[in-house]
Amino acid sequence: MAALAGQQVELPDGSTARVSVRAACRALGVPVSTFYDWSTPRPPSGRDLDDAYLLDTIIDVHTRSRGTYGVRRVHADLRLGEHTVPVPTVSRRRVARLMACHGLQGVHRRRWRAGGIRDEASWPDHVRREFRADRPNRLWVTDITQHRSGQGWVYCAVVLDVYSRRVVGWSIADHLRTELVVDALEMARMHRKPVGTVVHSDRGAQYTSWLFGNRLREAGLLGSMGKVATCYDNALMESFFGSMQIELLDRRTWATRDELAAAIFEWIEAWYNPYRRHSALGYHSPVDYEHLHTTAPAAA
Numbered sequence: 001m002a003a004l005a006g007q008q009v010e011l012p013d014g015s016t017a018r019v020s021v022r023a024a025c026r027a028l029g030v031p032v033s034t035f036y037d038w039s040t041p042r043p044p045s046g047r048d049l050d051d052a053y054l055l056d057t058i059i060d061v062h063t064r065s066r067g068t069y070g071v072r073r074v075h076a077d078l079r080l081g082e083h084t085v086p087v088p089t090v091s092r093r094r095v096a097r098l099m100a101c102h103g104l105q106g107v108h109r110r111r112w113r114a115g116g117i118r119d120e121a122s123w124p125d126h127v128r129r130e131f132r133a134d135r136p137n138r139l140w141v142t143d144i145t146q147h148r149s150g151q152g153w154v155y156c157a158v159v160l161d162v163y164s165r166r167v168v169g170w171s172i173a174d175h176l177r178t179e180l181v182v183d184a185l186e187m188a189r190m191h192r193k194p195v196g197t198v199v200h201s202d203r204g205a206q207y208t209s210w211l212f213g214n215r216l217r218e219a220g221l222l223g224s225m226g227k228v229a230t231c232y233d234n235a236l237m238e239s240f241f242g243s244m245q246i247e248l249l250d251r252r253t254w255a256t257r258d259e260l261a262a263a264i265f266e267w268i269e270a271w272y273n274p275y276r277r278h279s280a281l282g283y284h285s286p287v288d289y290e291h292l293h294t295t296a297p298a299a300a
Contacts, residue, residue, distance in 0.1 A: 055098045057087055062104050066271065068247040070106025071096045076283030107246040123213075123223035127200045131236045133163040136294060137194040140168065142184065142201045143237035144176070145244065149254040156264055157184040157206075159199070160240055161192075164293075165278050166286035167240075167268050168192050172261045178209040185212070189219055200224040202234050244272075 025032045061077045062069055069077070075092045099105065133139040139162040146155045157180045159169035169188025173180050185199070199221050201207040207225065216223045226233020248267045254260035274287045281289040 051094075051098060054087070054090060054094075055102060057083055058095060058098055058104065059102065062099070065276075066247065068107045069277075071099060072279060073106065073277050073283065074099065074104075076277055076279075080277075080283055107251075123225045125200075125226050125233065126198050126222065126224035127226070127233075129226075129233060129235065131162050133161075136161055136163045136290060137192050137197050138163060139198045139200065140188065140194075141234060141237045142169075142181065142199060142207070143234055143241065144181065144204065144206065145241040146176075147245075147249045147254070147260060149257050149260045151255075151257045154254075154257050154260045154264075155180055157181045158237070158240065158268075159184050159188040160237060161286075162236060164286045164290045165236075165240070165281060166273055166290065170265075170268055172264055174257055176206065178206045178211045181206045181212055182215055185215055185219075195220055196222065198222045198224050200226070200234065202226055243276075 022032055025034070057078065058074055060083075061074050061081065065073065065077075071092060075090070075095045078087045078090055078095065127139065127141075131139070131141070140159050141162060142157065142159045144155055144157045146153050148154075152174065155173055155176055157171045158167055160166070161168050168191055169184040169186070171180050171183035171187065173183075181201075188194075199216060201224070203225050206212060207223075213223060244264070244267065248263060249260075254263070273285070275285050277283040277285055278289075284292060
């Protein structure tokens, strides 16, 4: 457009004339204002500057989330988190627009398939898919997941407090023996000192074993089990392992068992418990939620 506007052209009578900006724009089918906007760029508006500063903060939040947060959690962090530069009130739609423009997105859940052998129940179902608790140590859920490394399978048993979604016990090993789930339970008992807590699991052979049941009885805990092959009866653990799968396990390959085990430990203790925001907790992390709503872990 700039090359055409101002050029000398020869007219039919042999004379010459200079092409006007308006004529050049008309010939190219663009508005005259477009030419002047291009030739004399306007300084960025206040809104553009605000978007630029906000995008910097969004990128920082997304990076600190290890690239896992989508729009909802980034928006919650902007509202609830502590940032170097205070973040003004901002809508979720604006966050979504800026993240889309910069190509930022969260990780997406895939279907998680539980492994292990199922057995007959040793305990009745005391939960009946009501995964709610009014204080810590009222209800725990537990299960096992597995993931392959270059050296073979790694298995992880987890005990989760339903009240705050906090991992209170975990165990990692290269086997599926009952000791795996007993070690996770013992860690939870040591940290929380529970009394009368309901411990809900599926009907895997490890949980129907005499050893696991005996540890529950010795500790004064009440076992609970869902139906066979019904993932919804332990949906909270399915959700937790689904998050671990997409946010950690599936994002790279793992050369050794030790490398994978160290990554699971770090994800639980350095990210999930202290920092990862949960929509069910008002977008607080498990640790923050307990600090906000309790003065100390309470016994059931």
